[in-house]
Amino acid sequence: xxxxxxxxxxxxxxxxxxxxxxxxxxxxxxxxxxxxxxxxxxxxxxxxxxxxxxxxxxxxxxxxxxxxxxxxxxxxxxxxxxxxxxxxxxxxxxxxxxxxxxxxxxxxxxxxxxxxxxxxxxxxxxxxxxxxxxxxxxxxxxxxxxxxxxxxxxxxxxxxxxxxxxxxxxxxxxxxxxxxxxxxxxxxxxxxxxxxxxxxxxxxxxxxxxxxxxxxxxxxxxxxxxxxxxxxxxx
Amino acid sequence: xxxxxxxxxxxxxxxxxxxxxxxxxxxxxxxxxxxxxxxxxxxxxxxxxxxxxxxxxxxxxxxxxxxxxxxxxxxxxxxxxxxxxxxxxxxxxxxxxxxxxxxxxxxxxxxxxxxxxxxxxxxxxxxxxxxxxxxxxxxxxxxxxxxxxxxxxxxxxxxxxxxxxxxxxxxxxxxxxxxxxxxxxxxxxxxxxxxxxxxxxxxxxxxxxxxxxxxxxxxxxxxxxxxxxxxxxxxxxxxxxxxxxxxxxxxxxxxxxxxxxxxxxxxxxxxxxxxxxxxxxxxxxxxxxxxxxxxxxxxxxxxxxxxxxxxxxxxxxxxxxxxxxxxxxxxxxxxxxxxxxxxxxxxxxxxxxxxxxxxxxxxxxxxxxxxxxxxxxxxxxxxxxxxxxxxxxxxxxxxxxxxxxx
Numbered sequence: 001x002x003x004x005x006x007x008x009x010x011x012x013x014x015x016x017x018x019x020x021x022x023x024x025x026x027x028x029x030x031x032x033x034x035x036x037x038x039x040x041x042x043x044x045x046x047x048x049x050x051x052x053x054x055x056x057x058x059x060x061x062x063x064x065x066x067x068x069x070x071x072x073x074x075x076x077x078x079x080x081x082x083x084x085x086x087x088x089x090x091x092x093x094x095x096x097x098x099x100x101x102x103x104x105x106x107x108x109x110x111x112x113x114x115x116x117x118x119x120x121x122x123x124x125x126x127x128x129x130x131x132x133x134x135x136x137x138x139x140x141x142x143x144x145x146x147x148x149x150x151x152x153x154x155x156x157x158x159x160x161x162x163x164x165x166x167x168x169x170x171x172x173x174x175x176x177x178x179x180x181x182x183x184x185x186x187x188x189x190x191x192x193x194x195x196x197x198x199x200x201x202x203x204x205x206x207x208x209x210x211x212x213x214x215x216x217x218x219x220x221x222x223x224x225x226x227x228x229x230x231x232x233x234x235x
Numbered sequence: 236x237x238x239x240x241x242x243x244x245x246x247x248x249x250x251x252x253x254x255x256x257x258x259x260x261x262x263x264x265x266x267x268x269x270x271x272x273x274x275x276x277x278x279x280x281x282x283x284x285x286x287x288x289x290x291x292x293x294x295x296x297x298x299x300x301x302x303x304x305x306x307x308x309x310x311x312x313x314x315x316x317x318x319x320x321x322x323x324x325x326x327x328x329x330x331x332x333x334x335x336x337x338x339x340x341x342x343x344x345x346x347x348x349x350x351x352x353x354x355x356x357x358x359x360x361x362x363x364x365x366x367x368x369x370x371x372x373x374x375x376x377x378x379x380x381x382x383x384x385x386x387x388x389x390x391x392x393x394x395x396x397x398x399x400x401x402x403x404x405x406x407x408x409x410x411x412x413x414x415x416x417x418x419x420x421x422x423x424x425x426x427x428x429x430x431x432x433x434x435x436x437x438x439x440x441x442x443x444x445x446x447x448x449x450x451x452x453x454x455x456x457x458x459x460x461x462x463x464x465x466x467x468x469x470x471x472x473x474x475x476x477x478x479x480x481x482x483x484x485x486x487x488x489x490x491x492x493x494x495x496x497x498x499x500x501x502x503x504x505x506x507x508x509x510x511x512x513x514x515x516x517x518x519x520x521x522x523x524x525x526x527x528x529x530x531x532x533x534x535x536x537x538x539x540x541x542x543x544x545x546x547x548x549x550x551x552x553x554x555x556x557x558x559x560x561x562x563x564x565x566x567x568x569x570x571x572x573x574x575x576x577x578x579x580x581x582x583x584x585x586x587x588x589x590x591x592x593x594x595x596x597x598x599x600x601x602x603x604x605x606x607x608x609x610x611x612x613x614x615x616x617x618x619x620x621x622x623x624x625x626x627x628x629x630x631x632x633x634x635x636x637x638x639x640x641x
Contacts, residue, residue, distance in 0.1 A: 036358055055267035056502050056524070060516050092509060092516070093351035094457040094502035095388070097589030098464070103263075108392075114354025129353055131512045136355055143343035145312035158514060162592035175620050176613070179323050180586065181338045182315045183627050189316035191340045197541050199367055199414045200343050206410045207360035216355060 002062035002086055010089035011070075025081040030205065031116045032072075032080070040104040045069045051097035051106055061090040065097040065106030071107055080113075089128035090114045102187040121215040133220045136213065140224055143200050144189040148174060198235070253471030254585045256296030263465045265297055266398045270420060278404060279397075282369070282421045285378050291468045294479075300423050301433045302380070304334035307372040308427075311383035312344045313408075313543030320587025321546065322382060323633070324575035325523075327585045330634055331578060337377040342368055347389035348544075354506035362393045362403055363410045370416035373454065377509030380425050384542030387426040391466055394420060416457065424458060427539035428481040429468055431525035431570050435488040438498050447490040448601055451573075452535040453482050454525065454549065456542035457502045482541050482570045489577050494533035498524050504552065505544035514552075515534055522561050530562045537566050537598050539573055553593045566595040579636030583613035584608060584628050586619040603640040 015022070032038065051065040052058045058065070068087070071079035091110040098105050117125040139145045148170050156163045166173070170186055177183050181190045204210055205228070214221040240248060258265070274281040284300040293299050306329075314322040346364050348358045372379045381387040397404050397420065408418050431438075460467035460479040470480035473487070478499070486493050504520030506513070526549060529535055537605045540546055548565050553563040567574075572586050582588050582604065588595050589610075599606040616632070619625035 002399070014476055029596070036403055037396060040396070040399070054500065056504060056506075056520050057430070057516075059524070060520060074411060089508065092502060092504070092506040092520075093507070095461045096457060096502055098461055113352060115357055118354050125354075129355075129512075132353055132508065133512055136349060136353060138346060139346055141313075142573050143346075144316065145346070145348040146316040151317065151597070156551075158518060158555040159551045160592055162551075162554070166590070169617075171587065173619050174319075174615055177319045177321070178628050178630045178633040179315075179326060179338060181340055181369050182319060182322070185630075188632065189312045189314075189344075190342075192343060193340045196341045196343060197372070199416075200364070202413055203363040203367065203410055205362060206413065207357060207363055207406075209269050209356050209360040210446070212355050212357065216353075218510045 003064065003067055003082065004062050012074070012076050012191065013082060015078055017085060018080055022077065025077045028084065028116055028120060029075065029077050031119070032112050035112045035115075038107060039110070041108040042069060042072050043102045043104055045073050045104065046102060048101060049220060050099050050101065051104070054096035054099050056092045056096065057090045057096060063087055063090040065091075068106045068109055069100070069104045084113050084117050085124045088117065089125070115212070118212050118216050125136050126216060129216065133217050137224065138222060139207075140200075140204055140213075141227060142188045143192045143197055147188050148186045198232060201232055204228065239488050248441055250475070250477065251476070254469070254476035256292055256294070256469070256476070258296035261295035261297065261465065263295060265465070266395060267297075267396045267422075270422070270598065273398065278418070278499045280373065280417050280419045282378060282419050284422050285574050289383030291429070291433070292470065293465060294467055294469050295465045299429070299466065301425055301429045302378050303430070303433065304329070304336065304431070305377055306378035306380040307339055308381050308384060309335045309339070309342060309345075309381045309383075310338075311370070311386065312348065313547055314382055318543070318546055318569075318587075318590055320590060321543070321569045321586065323504065323585055323587065324526065324569070324571040324580060326432060327580050327633065328431070328434070328571060328578070329576050330349050330630065331636070332434075333440065334509060336564060337375055338633045339371065341371040345386035346553075347381065347385045348507055350389070351385070358396060358403060358409070359406045361389070362397055362407045364389050365393050366407050366411055367414065367416060367417055369421060369476045370411065370418045372421075373417070373419040376424070378448055379421055380427055380430060382427050384426065384456035384458040387424060391424050391463040394424060395463065395505055414620055424466070426541070428570055431574060432468060432484055435483045435485045435574075438485070438578060439482050439488050441636070442489060442563060442637060443575045444577050444602055444604070444640055445490065446577055446602065447492075449598070450492045450533065450534045451486055452494055452496055452533050452538045453486065453499070454503060454538055454540040454545050455479050455482065455499065456540055459541060462481055485570050485574060489522065491573075491574065494535055496529045496532040501525060502550040503540070503545040503546045507544075508546065510548055514630050517548055518552040518555055522556040522563060523546050525549060526556075526565055527562045529565060536564055537568060537573075537633065538567055539570055541570050550593050564594060566591060566593050566598050570602050576639070581607050581613075581633060583636060583638070584633040585617070589613075609639070
């Protein structure tokens with residue numbers, strides 16, 4: 001159930017998710033609290049609502065950066081679990097909320113909450129990222145978030161007939177760009193050296209990034225690991 | 236004089252004057268001193284801004300150095316993948332002044348879009364990606380210039396984290412050691428729109444297209460001025476110093492009428508994850524809170540912004556809204572594209588209008604540009620490419636400015 005004006009309880013939240021034990025919820029919160037950035041992102045809350053008034057997601061969803069800041073400032077374990085399972089994927093990550101006069105960073109807290117949720121394989125996060133795996137594959141393997149060949153009419157029907165026009169002309173349009181680093185490329189945004197990509201793969205393995213992918217999508221993990229390890233072994 | 240005024244009157248009185256900035260009373264801590272300390276301890280290499288540079292005032296009064304040339308162009312996935320005229324306009328502007336630049340292939344995405352969308356990374360991974368890119372720039376001797384607003388904001392936040400957390404620095408250094416790279420932090424993290432701001436007077440000296448008939452709205456990019464807000468450029472001449480000066484200062488210099496609208500602070504609706512897999516939010520927000528408000532309050536010929544996601548979101552979200560009879564039809568460009576067009580860049584070889592979907596033809600017609608003539612010329616290029624008689628468009632084809640309104 002999303003947090004709304006009707007069900008919002010200014011005291012500690014009740015247990016709305018009995019499927020998880022309190023100890024499990026507390027363990028997740030402690031993971032959040034132990035993140036190196038945690039103390040930089042929360043200083044308390046005046047309840048002034050400036051973050052909510054600036055928040056695009058608060059206009060569109062039952063979502064409140066103020067509730068997130070308050071729940072974390074109070075270390076309200078039950079409420080934080082509600083937020084992890086119900087709210088975090090609605091945040092637009094624009095960081096309009098950092099207007100906060102206490103210098104809280106609710107958007108940054110959401111980032112940590114998302115990371116902890118993924119690392120612990122919460123189903124709600126897997127659901128929110130359905131259809132997103134191809135982007136993770138692209139960015140981790142190619143070093144680019146998006147590429148021209150991702151603009152397909154089936155994926156972007158709401159962008160109108162332009163997408164159809166584009167996909168029919170993509171190869172020739174890409175050759176008609178004066179920049180040497182991007183001319184002619186359709187499967188990546190720009191040309192990246194092989195050495196650069198090997199260094200990127202090293203970062204993914206060494207930083208613990210692959211552990212997160214394993215929890216999120218095991219088949220994506222297997223695919224990425226196989227390709228990247230093969231490339232690294234070839235050197 | 237102000238002691239007899241009410242609190243509200245005092246605020247209004249203060250806001251009726253340009254903001255006076257005094258870095259010594261800034262409400263946030265400037266971490267540049269800590270950077271120098273880390274450099275002195277040998278923990279980091281601090282890459283200095285190369286000369287020539289220009290200094291501008293930031294939000295709370297600190298002077299920020301903006302390099303004019305010898306820059307390493309940290310490209311944007313969204314620009315290069317989906318709006319290539321954005322990136323080519325930035326480089327075309329450099330080429331017009333024979334400014335030395337490096338367009339590297341030893342660069343990855345900052346991967347910030349993915350991180351903000353999915354959370355599928357961590358602080359160490361993100362800091363290592365940034366540091367690898369900065370080390371790659373340092374190895375060339377060129378200074379990073381960041382094209383993407385999100386990369387710019389993300390890197391500034393990571394820089395803060397690196398400066399304040401030794402354990403993070405140690406972990407990033409351990410990873411960089413495996414590549415034989417040092418931990419390099421640039422003295423300034425520079426967004427290309429700050430360079431555009433620095434160059435605006437020189438652009439006007441070469442302006443070929445009269446833009447005084449145009450009314451534009453400005454969408455300031457969230458990740459430019461909201462993340463590490465104290466690092467964005469502010470100017471008392473622009474909005475009395477109450478909002479960031481980049482973009483607007485350029486447009487005013489080019490003779491464009493910049494019209495205000497009430498939702499200027501709102502984000503575009505990009506949402507990172509939303510724009511890729513949950514666009515009902517993105518479309519609704521972009522149209523209802525931004526485009527329709529702009530039309531109702533300012534009726535602009537164009538809206539101008541300075542980030543990847545903002546151009547994409549505001550442009551591509553307008554088509555579907557037609558089905559709901561919403562007010563749409565405002566073309567969307569970046570500041571670099573407008574500057575290039577003003578200086579006679581080819582609308583298709585350089586500015587690449589054909590990658591934009593909201594109808595841009597009325598905007599070009601209002602400027603007196605016969606777009607059909609240049610489109611036909613570009614079609615000739617494409618025919619040659621299809622026939623195999625031309626491998627592609629090069630700078631040799633695109634460098635020469637054109638008197639577009641002749």
